[in-house]
Amino acid sequence: MTQPLPKLTAILNSKAPYSSTAGKDALDIALIFGSFEQPTSLFFQGDGVWQLSQGQDGTIISVKDYLKTFAAFEFYDLENIYVCQQSLIQRGLTADFHIEQVQVLAQKEFAEKLAIHHTVLRF
Amino acid sequence: MTQPLPKLTAILNSKAPYSSTAGKDALDIALIFGSFEQPTSLFFQGDGVWQLSQGQDGTIISVKDYLKTFAAFEFYDLENIYVCQQSLIQRGLTADFHIEQVQVLAQKEFAEKLAIHHTVLRF
Amino acid sequence: MKKLAVVVTTPPYSNLSVTALDYVETALKSGVELVGVFFYQDGVIHANQQVDIASDEFQCIKHWQALQQTFKLPLHLCITAAEKRGLSDEQPNNIHSIFTVSGLGELVELVNKADRLVQF
Amino acid sequence: MKKLAVVVTTPPYSNLSVTALDYVETALKSGVELVGVFFYQDGVIHANQQVDIASDEFQCIKHWQALQQTFKLPLHLCITAAEKRGLSDEQPNNIHSIFTVSGLGELVELVNKADRLVQF
Amino acid sequence: MTTLHIVRQSAFTSDDFAQCLQVLRNNDVIVFIDDGCYNLHHSLINTIDSAAEIQLKVIEKHAKARAVTIDETQYSVINMSNLVELTLTTNRVITWQ
């Protein structure tokens, strides 16, 4: 019996930062999966795309800014970061993100990329 | 100095029953206000209009059916019950309710009725 | 001078609650009379003494405590909503002492005392 | 036979949690192996021993307890999410004994052990 | 390789179902449960490409509790056991809530 391939996990972010714990809860999972060397991808769709906007500053509204931790993705080998182009367009946003290596995918490619993952957690 | 008129309170229901506590929380407030003889009106808008649908049965999904308590509105002098016609139409619903004396109001009248109230709580 | 009442329905781990606190603090510091704050729905979680927010995050409860003490601001806890969420005024009582255990009748009082009610 | 893992993120006072329970119970009774249930976000409120749901309403926790005992079903509580919501495994410990205090590392385990993970 | 989409929220209130439709692929399965049952008569349903052969299912008791009528020519009526089976026979599950 061959060793099964490591399972690919996708974390799908759908909420804006700050008002709910969703973004931080998803981030905590991503970092743990990364530190356990589980291949994990991050997807941003709907209002989740706001989490990637350049120029945000949660400290203005007394939030400890968990978005800054996104800079650690590379260190945790979280290198697959996908954002839904249609969600950006709907919100009048451009591909101006506060982290590197975000891949903007058109709807069909976003759907296909998501579908190669074995487990999907959505927050 | 004349005695101020009793303040009119509106409770605006915007959530469907069951999945959140919103409908029950609003009902609890309505009954307390009624029992304190505070003039109180109930408004149903958006997915809140599902709370009024005829034929629902929460017991099928293990909910203690708080909607049945709506029958007590008259006893508590809660006689002003308004539903947004546009919200019904959007959902393909007709004026088929599980309680009597619900007034279906067109958008402008719904807005005007709401605006005679001094305090508005929304759930 | 007009009087205010405030209802808080959001939990302490949401930034929405920081906004509520900011509003109340700003009103009090500008001299507006606040007849009370009523904690309802997930807002009641504020009163759970055992809530443990990481020390480098915003400590809502310390700020409410300061306002309660400085301005004698009544903080009412809806006990029915609280019991559903694991708070109890019986032994072991886990309700923070700055809160007054109340029922929805208190909300009727606040609506009557206040010129404006703001829900958060 | 394929194995399942389940994540519960909704609180005990929501009917959404009854659906999660219904799903888990149906899976177990039809002989599917469930490697564990992971309580996260507002799902952790299930584990608060002091939660008091009116006696004529659905008692989620009693049903979870029955499943845990009958099927040796592991119920994992994310302690980080729990502490934010007033649960504590230190004195006074208010976590229901049917739950195993866990961290997110346990979720990694569950994902690896299970063929399918379903989030509620 | 099909995905099971579990839709739990009303599309009249939130955009979860709209997001689900964005990632839908041929032969995927959608099951409406809980407040997702309110979507049975939502106009978004009509945007699903019939050529994509999407299976549309609904948990009967969840719709019935909400007095939502089911057009059985469009939706197949299932129970919780069927949902468990679907979890195992599809390749992954995404819950839209």
Next chain:
Amino acid sequence: MTTLHIVRQSAFTSDDFAQCLQVLRNNDVIVFIDDGCYNLHHSLINTIDSAAEIQLKVIEKHAKARAVTIDETQYSVINMSNLVELTLTTNRVITWQ
């Protein structure tokens, strides 16, 4: 007799702002706070009848924290003290959250 509408949620995620617009009356005031700031560039804004003389305001720090740009020809920028004043100078408050 004007109403102060406090909008706290993104109209991209939920229909709260759409419901607010349903009950809007001439001379009402809308203040965007928290995630309501995401609505500054939402197309629903354009459905507001300019003849209705609605005042549109936004709490500056809430928009700034979210990197949402404010078109000051369309929105007036306020702070929390201004919101407290508005509560007292309008006739009622409805919070859309």
